[in-house]
Amino acid sequence: MRCSWPLALSLCWTLGWSGVSLPAWSQGVEQQASLAWTDPYVAALERQTDVVITREPLSATLTRLELAQWLTEFFGYIPNPNQVQEIRDLEPNTPDYWTAQAVLQAGAMRLYEGNEFRPQGDITHLEALAILVRALQLPAPTQADIERWMALYTDAADVPEVGRAFVAMAGEAGLLVNVPDPARLQPNRVLRRAEGAVLLHQALVYRGQLPPLPPPVAQLRPSPAPVAETVQPEIFQTRITPEGGSVPAGGTLTIEAQATPNGRATVDIGGVVQGLPMQEVQPGYYRAVYSLSPQDSALSPDISIQLTLNGVSTRVQRRLPQLALGNVAPPPVESVFPPPAPLPQPAPLTAAGNRYPRIEAIRLDPQRDLVEGDILTIAIWGESGGIAQFDLGNLALNQPMREVRPNHYEGTYVVAPTHQANNPTLRIVLTKDGLSQEHREIFPFSIDGSRGTRSTIQPVSAPVATGLPQIFSVTTNSTNLRMGEILKVTMRGDPGGRAAFRIVGVTPEVEMREVAPGLYETQQQLPFNMQPVNNGIIEVILQRGGQKTTQTSPSPITIAP
Numbered sequence: 001m002r003c004s005w006p007l008a009l010s011l012c013w014t015l016g017w018s019g020v021s022l023p024a025w026s027q028g029v030e031q032q033a034s035l036a037w038t039d040p041y042v043a044a045l046e047r048q049t050d051v052v053i054t055r056e057p058l059s060a061t062l063t064r065l066e067l068a069q070w071l072t073e074f075f076g077y078i079p080n081p082n083q084v085q086e087i088r089d090l091e092p093n094t095p096d097y098w099t100a101q102a103v104l105q106a107g108a109m110r111l112y113e114g115n116e117f118r119p120q121g122d123i124t125h126l127e128a129l130a131i132l133v134r135a136l137q138l139p140a141p142t143q144a145d146i147e148r149w150m151a152l153y154t155d156a157a158d159v160p161e162v163g164r165a166f167v168a169m170a171g172e173a174g175l176l177v178n179v180p181d182p183a184r185l186q187p188n189r190v191l192r193r194a195e196g197a198v199l200l201h202q203a204l205v206y207r208g209q210l211p212p213l214p215p216p217v218a219q220l221r222p223s224p225a226p227v228a229e230t231v232q233p234e235i236f237q238t239r240i241t242p243e244g245g246s247v248p249a250g251g252t253l254t255i256e257a258q259a260t261p262n263g264r265a266t267v268d269i270g271g272v273v274q275g276l277p278m279q280e281v282q283p284g285y286y287r288a289v290y291s292l293s294p295q296d297s298a299l300s301p302d303i304s305i306q307l308t309l310n311g312v313s314t315r316v317q318r319r320l321p322q323l324a325l326g327n328v329a330p331p332p333v334e335s336v337f338p339p340p341a342p343l344p345q346p347a348p349l350t351a352a353g354n355r356y357p358r359i360e361a362i363r364l365d366p367q368r369d370l371v372e373g374d375i376l377t378i379a380i381w382g383e384s385g386g387i388a389q390f391d392l393g394n395l396a397l398n399q400p401m402r403e404v405r406p407n408h409y410e411g412t413y414v415v416a417p418t419h420q421a422n423n424p425t426l427r428i429v430l431t432k433d434g435l436s437q438e439h440r441e442i443f444p445f446s447i448d449g450s451r452g453t454r455s456t457i458q459p460v461s462a463p464v465a466t467g468l469p470q471i472f473s474v475t476t477n478s479t480n481l482r483m484g485e486i487l488k489v490t491m492r493g494d495p496g497g498r499a500a501f502r503i504v505g506v507t508p509e510v511e512m513r514e515v516a517p518g519l520y521e522t523q524q525q526l527p528f529n530m531q532p533v534n535n536g537i538i539e540v541i542l543q544r545g546g547q548k549t550t551q552t553s554p555s556p557i558t559i560a561p
Contacts, residue, residue, distance in 0.1 A: 038197060041197055041213060045201055051073050058194035061122045063122065064109070065120065068103045074200065077108075078102060085105070085115070087104075095473030108134045108135040124187065124189060125188070125189045126159065126160075126166065128196060132170065136207070138172070145168050148223070149222055152221075153220075154184060163187060173202075174205060174212070174282040181217075182220050211287075212282055214281070224261070233260040234314060236259060238318060239257075241254040243323060244322030244323055244381070247324070249294040253325065255287070256286065257285075257286045258286075261284035263309035265306065267303065267305050269298070270303070271301075272290075272292070272325060273296075292325055292326055295326075301325060303319075356436070357382060357383040357430045358430075362379070362426075362439070369446045369448070370446070370448070372417050372449040374414070375413070376413045378412070379408065379409065380401070380430070382430045385403075387431045387484075387528075388403070388411070388428065388430045389428075389429055393421045393443070395513075399412075400523055402486070416449050421443075421446070423443055426442070426443045428440075467545075469544040469548075471549050471550075473491070474491050474554070479557050480560075481526060481558070483527065484528050485525070486526075487526055489521070493520065497542045498542075498543045499514065500541045503539075506530070507530075533558060535556040536556060537553070539553075
């Protein structure tokens with residue numbers, strides 16, 4: 001069957017792909033292949049996100065429902081109750097039903113003939129690539145791009161006509177990690193959970209949510225299309241990690257840039273190193289990591305990145321006034337906000353030999369007005385070993401901050417569609433040894449969650465229904481935690497209610513906020529002095545219209561010292 005572009009993303013999906021299946025001869029060989037190469041990708045997902053993938057065997061087959069669950073978690077899909085599609089093989093108003101509705105409404109997945117979702121059905125490599133291409137909303141390739149990509153693979157004949165464009169788009173986005181043979185695409189291979197996690201990792205790298213990993217086997221890429229000699233390469237964005245504080249000998253400085261692809265990039269770091277090559281780890285994404293030697297030192301260094309393409313060069317330079325490299329005294333740090341009135345500092349408690357912890361500097365990223373989906377990072381510099389949290393008006397209350405390195409705490413806030421505020425108050429509290437320092441400043445930007453690009457999420461405009469509120473699902477980021485770690489509780493239910501959770505017999509009710517219609521969340525840092533919990537029960541409460549519903553998490557939670 002042949003389908004022309006752009007019909008490949010609509011008509012051909014239903015008519016051409018539902019019949020794709022795994023040839024019997026390939027199943028036995030592929031199931032024996034080692035999955036050890038996937039471990040770094042799985043570890044990166046679990047280290048930097050809330051989903052615990054290793055709860056189930058990585059060698060198990062990835063199902064359509066589990067991939068849908070991953071997409072709703074990582075891509076933030078929220079189902080609209082007013083746009084439901086008929087699904088004949090899922091019980092209505094169950095967690096699995098709403099997960100399927102979320103990915104269907106987002107356009108990432110499709111129903112089979114007869115309005116079946118087939119939740120336990122398996123997924124081939126090519127089907128998974130098509131789903132992620134849709135989720136990433138990648139631009140359609142040209143016919144020349146398709147031919148360039150397909151020419152790389154010895155098994156290109158196994159890719160149906162409708163799937164060739166998906167392969168080209170996935171390749172351009174860096175989704176293709178073919179192991180052990182990079183020249184074999186194996187489009188009909190049924191994916192295991194570990195291989196699906198690799199694809200998900202690469203999609204999050206493309207979205208900028210995770211840093212890239214070097215592939216275990218060098219991957220194939222077509223030769224770059226000819227570029228006119230007169231084209232001026234551009235450097236769009238740069239990122240230096242860390243931007244402030246001190247990096248001692250043996251520490252690393254990471255320099256990244258998004259720029260015109262297929263160029264040659266180098267970086268100069270003050271008087272420390274010149275012409276350090278940057279690797280193009282993905283098309284248009286350049287990266288270099290420099291480890292400081294004992295002889296390196298620089299205060300407030302200039303970082304200069306140069307990109308050369310076809311003999312034409314572009315250079316950008318940034319000064320980092322808050323950064324010290326090597327054995328030099330760190331520079332004083334200051335807030336990005338206008339200087340507020342001096343804060344009264346508590347007097348030292350000389351009798352006990354203690355004093356209040358210090359908050360020395362505050363920084364925000366990005367520094368602009370925020371819209372729906374934006375992620376605001378709030379960083380503070382203060383005394384190490386404390387517990388930090390922040391409030392942002394009434395939009396984010398008691399949000400935990402993590403000490404990402406000594407003296408440097410970070411917390412994040414995500415703008416939900418219902419969030420609106422002009423210059424809310426930012427409140428930060430740092431606690432150590434039972435003493436707290438509080439700092440308040442006016443947030444110098446506006447927040448408007450009604451603006452943004454997430455077209456699949458619409459605010460609920462209909463009147464709130466009466467009757468007992470419904471809870472569809474309760475999830476946590478982990479069932480085995482230690483004191484001091486972050487517990488995240490998520491509940492999906494009827495919108496417009498008041499939500500809370502508690503660990504039965506251990507904690508009082510903790511408020512949850514509605515980050516999107518029907519999605520309630522909270523993140524809490526577990527106190528270091530709380531009582532241990534062994535197979536405890538998490539109970540969520542949803543109140544609306546004077547009525548209340550409770551539901552417990554399906555898995556018990558254990559919290560150890």
